Structures are given as structure tokens and as C-alpha cells.
Amino acid sequence: MKIRTKIAFQFTLIVALILVVFSLSLYYLLEGYTKDEFNNYLKDRAQTTAKLLIKEKNVDKRLLKVIDRNTLSSLYAAEVLVFNDENLVTYSNIDSVNKFPYSPEILEKIRKFKYHEADYQNKKVVGLMYTDEDLKKDYLILAQAEDTYGEQKLERIKDAMTIGLVSSIFLTIIFGFVFAGQSLKPISRINQEVSKITARDLTKKLSTGNNKDEIAQLARNFNEMLSRIEKSFELQKSFVSNASHELRTPLAAIKSEIQVALEKDRTPEEYKEILKSLNIDNQRLIQLINGLLQLAKSEKGDKSLQMVPIRIDEVLFEVQDELQHQHQNYRISIDFEEIPDDDESVTINGNKSLLRTLFNNLIDNACKYSENNMAVINIRFNKSNCIINVADTGIGISKEDQEKVFEPFFRTKNASNYKGYGIGLSICKRIVDIHGGRIILKSELGQGSNFNVILPHL
Ligand code: ADP
DSSP, rough: OOOHHHHHHHHHHHHHHHHHHHHHHHHHHHHHHHHHHHHHHHHHHHHHHHIIIIIIITHHHHHHHHHHHIIISSSSOOOEEEOOTOOOOOSSSSSSSGOOOOOHHHHHHHHHSSEEEEEEEEEEEEEEEEEEEETEEEEEEEEEEEOOOHHHHHHHHHHHHHHHHHHHHHHHHHHHHHHHHHHHHHHHHHHHHHOBBTBBBOOOOOOOOOSSHHHHHHHHHHHHHHHHHHHHHHHHHHHHHHHHHHHHHHHHHHHHHHHHHSSSSOOOOHHHHHHHHHHHHHHHHHHHHHHHHHHHHHHHHHHTTOOOEEEHHHHHHHHHHHHHHOOOOOOOEEESSSOOGGGGEEEEOHHHHHHHHHHHHHHHHHHHTTOEEEEEEEEOOSSSSSEEEEESHHHHHHHOGGGGGGGGOOOGGGGSOOOOSSSSHHHHHHHHHHHHHHHHEEEETTTTEEEEEEEEEE
């Protein structure tokens, strides 16, 4: 079911329910009021007859009957009976008493309660007791009549209410549809606009209408999401083109080396040299592909990542060993600012292989980009974090490049003489993100760099 139909339907249902409850209560109130009014009339009627008949002893019953019929009951044909102590009819304004059926139970009830109202067939019956003070005699007066006028009135009210109810519901359906359509108009507009946005053209944006209501907020949020998607598409595109470019360079070198080698017959020594050079290029390719694989692996949300408590100083010492084994010229010093009292201040919940990659990249860069090939590592901690500072006194990074070095394939101009692909720091950033930490770079061109890694400890 369309939202518009649903809203209109629910709206109609609610309004119809309210109208029905309102009409029914009004009708029952009116019905009660009409009934009370008529019973009061009958009571009056009975009392008047009693007063005339019993109080005015000399009144002529025949005359009273005539007056009674012609005047008092002109509006309603009220029938009045007066009974004595023995339940014998002493007065009746109708000719035949049998026409006015009454039961001994009703008479009993009237004598018991002094006043009684009842419905009999289509008529209303009211009975009351009247005492003749002079003769000390009790009389029972019964009055009955059909409330034709009241019933007609109620019938008309009922008809008017039914017509009103049906037409109101009908109008509610129409207005419900119109209002629902009106309120959903901005959503239909957004729907149409969204259908025009394709993956190829994310530059299109939704119009934010009056800029005030919830729909405008939705459009704004949607536009922001589009911008983020667009940015990530751009990044993806530049990543793919950079990666292909980086992969093509060593492959092109390998191809031309092979072509040159095949141009003529060579001595075994020459072949050996060529193979050595090919091996170096091949090594570069492997390194690059490994870097790309690491980058893919360090994607956030990889559920297969095993996170366990790891002492950060242990990881650093392992990386130090490994790097110094690979590069005899590297000098790496690791120091605690303050010796921890407990293991927890330097233990973090992390993935060992990723943490090794992180510090390997940072320490390798520090040594690689400084003339003295020296990296100074300092470990500190506070209440919640363990902070690892990797410092060097190398070529440094200019202020404007400090943000960019964490983007894949970005390399600073002053680093062009050093081997590298510009992937390491983007991997570091992702690894720190995965561990819920931060990486802060402080650097001065020509003075050196400081990478602060802040990781939450146990
Ligand atoms: P790579 O070192 O392989 O080029 P990285 O992603 O590790 O890739 O570094 C990106 C760039 O950041 C480097 O090319 C270099 O320009 C700069 N950089 C990284 N670390 C340092 C450092 N310690 N000193 C100076 N520049 C650095």
C-alpha cells in the first residue's frame, strides 16, 4: 500500500471513529433527555388529574373526562387511570379500561416505590401515589402515552446524524488524500531527483527546499552522503591509477631489460648480470604488491582480525631487531619515559602483525629519510593511552604536505631520491584507526619529523 493511501486511510479511520463516538454520545444524551422530558410530562399529567379529582371533591368526573380529553391531552393522547386502595379503577379518561392494559406487578411496584416509570409496548407508563389528606386515603395514578413527537424528533436527529456522519467521512477521505499528497509532495520530489543521480554523476545534488523542515534536513544529509561517496570514488579512482602506474614502472623496466638481453647472444656473465638486475626489479614489484595487500588487509571492519592483549614495548623491540638485521646502518634507540608499574599501561588490545607493520613503517621511514639513519623511540603512557613517539632528525615534511603523506601513493618532493612507493603511511593510518587510536605528525622541513602514535591501553 502506498504511504499516501495509508495516511489517508488512517486519517479517515481516526476521524470516523471520533465522529461515530461523538454522534453516538450525542444521540444517547438526547434520547435520555427526550425520555426524561416525556416522563416528566406524564408525571405532571397524572398529578394534575389527581389534584383535580381528589382535592376538588365536587368536580364532575364526566366533565373532567371531557376537559381531560380535549385540552390536556391535545398534544399527546395521554391515558390516565386512578385506582383506589383495592386496585379498583375509580376514574379513567378513556372509555374502555381494557384498552389500557396494566399488570398487577406495575401497580405493586408503584405502591412500593411511590413512583415508577416503565416502557409498555410502544408507550411510556408513569405511575405515582397520591394521598387524600382529608379522607386519609391513598390513590394510585397511572398515566401512559406514546411519545410520537419525541420519537419523530429522535428519528430526524438520527437521520441528520447519519447523513452528517457519512458525508463527513466521505469528505475526510477526499481531504485525507489531498493532505497526504500535499505533505508527501517533497518526498516525491526527492524521489524523482534521486532517480536522476547515477553512480557516474554524483555531482548532482538534491534541492533543500525551504531549508527549514525535516525534508530539507533529509536532503542535506543525503547531499553530504553523496559528497562522501563522491570523494571515496575519487580516492578509489586515483588509487587504482596510482597503483597501476607504480606496478607498470618495474614491469616496463623488466620488459625492456629482457628485450635488450634478447637482442644478441651474451656471455654467461652478462646473463648473470641481467638476471641480477631483473631480480632487483622483481623484488620491487613484490614489495609493492605486499604493500597493496597490507593496505587491503588493514581495511576497517575486517572481522577475521584477531585482537589480543599485546605489550607494545615487545613489538617495538622485535621491529628494532628485524630492521637492524636488514639494514646494518640503521640506529634505533627505544626508551621509556618512565618505567611502568604494571603491564597494563603498555599493553594494548591489538593485532600483532598489524602493529609490527605500523612500527616497521614508521621506524624504517625515520632511518631512511635521515642522513644519520637514526630513529629515537620514546614510550609514555597516561591514564588511558600509551603514546609512542618515533622521532628523527632527517629531511622533514613541509606543513602543506603533512596531511597528504597519509594518502596512498603521496610522496614529498624532497623524498624523490629515496626508494619508496608512498603506501606505508596510509597503511599506518588505517592500522591506528583499527586500534581506536590516533597518529599525529609534527615536522619541520630540513629539521626532522616526529610521529606520535596514541593507542588506548588496557
Ligand atoms: P614511502 O616511504 O614508501 O614513500 P610512506 O607512505 O611511508 O611511503 O611515506 C609517504 C611519504 O611521506 C614519503 O614518500 C615521504 O615523502 C614522507 N615521509 C614519510 N616519513 C618521513 C620521514 N620520517 N621524514 C620525512 N619524510 C617522510
